[in-house]
Amino acid sequence: MPSERAKATIAVAGAGTMGTGIAIVAARGGAQTIVFDVDGQRAQVALRDMRRFLERSAELGRMTREQAEAACARARATSRLEDLAGADLVIEAAFEDFKVKAGLLRSLDDVLRPEAIVASNTSTLSITQLAGASKRPQQVVGMHFCLPAQLMKLVELTPGLLTSAETLAAAEAHCIALGQIPIRTKDTPGFILNHFVIPLNNDAIRLVERGVAAPADIDRGVRTALGYPLGPLQLVDLVGLDTQLRLCEAFHEVTRDPRHVCPHLVRQMVAAGHLGKKSGQGFYRYESTGTFGA
Ligand SMILES: NC(=O)c1ccc[n+]([C@@H]2O[C@H](COP(=O)([O-])OP(=O)(O)OC[C@H]3O[C@@H](n4cnc5c(N)ncnc54)[C@H](O)[C@@H]3O)[C@@H](O)[C@H]2O)c1
Known part of the structure; x- marks a missing residue:
């Protein structure tokens, strides 16, 4: 059964290869899942790919049909940033470009609740530098999923210099609630893997x-x-x-x-x-x- 934390609302910002896989992990793990992309068509394609993957998982016996349907029902797609207002955790998986990610973090400050956490799936950028773009750097953390995220359990968790212990612990708890395996690493390019x-x-x-x-x-x-x-x-x-x-x-x-x-x-x-x-x-x-x- 999904735990309380898995019943959180998780938004994935950037619905490309990684964002779609991470959104599958979130919806399958019991979270209300919002798939956001600046490109509305990309968000809809991600939702379609999520549904196909979950249906295929049921066909292969990896989950029951009811579980797959429930996971599909927990997911929705949007290109309106305001729709992320109720998220507990936003995992950004936008292009690997500092300006793009920093701009996204700044815009998220305007719509998110004060207690919401923002995680970055960056592979190479500094979490401390990215967090500097946010007004709440203590609530920004690195959460690096492996490709294909929907099949790989590992998540590298990285605090920036200003990330609070509470944020890191909450990110770790979210990973575990979703059935992922977190490991901790310093804020260094390439992390571990x-x-x-x-x-x-x-x-x-x-x-x-x-x-x-x-x-x-x-x-x-x-x-x-x-x-x-x-x-x-x-x-x-x-x-x-x-x-x-x-x-x-x-x-x-x-x-x-x-x-x-x-x-x-x-x-x-x-x-x-x-x-x-x-x-x-x-x-x-x-x-x-x-x-x-x-
Ligand atoms: N592909 C991999 O093997 C892999 C593995 C681990 C981590 N990552 C990291 O995950 C992130 C995404 O990589 P990907 O391969 O999924 O890229 P991708 O190009 O497939 O998808 C990126 C998506 O971000 C969207 N986007 C761009 N600007 C945005 C914005 N401001 N707000 C919301 N969405 C925006 C794009 O429309 C696109 O759909 C990168 O940081 C990358 O380094 C990639």
């Missing part, structure tokens, strides 16, 4: 670049020998080659670590429109596009 994942992905891409092995063999090797659920090239296709490029660039900008330099092959694939699963072609070819098959 990307320090492993980005170099691994880049190494795998460079093996393809050098013609050492086919993507399927590299992925099979990593899955079989290291026990990962997805191979690195499958993961990059799911993340999107364009997102991988932006992520590497942003990460390298702050770390200057050569392992974070984006391989040339990724730039070529992006230029050719081979963006991974969302475009139907990446390291693999896909019959159906989109990232929300259960």
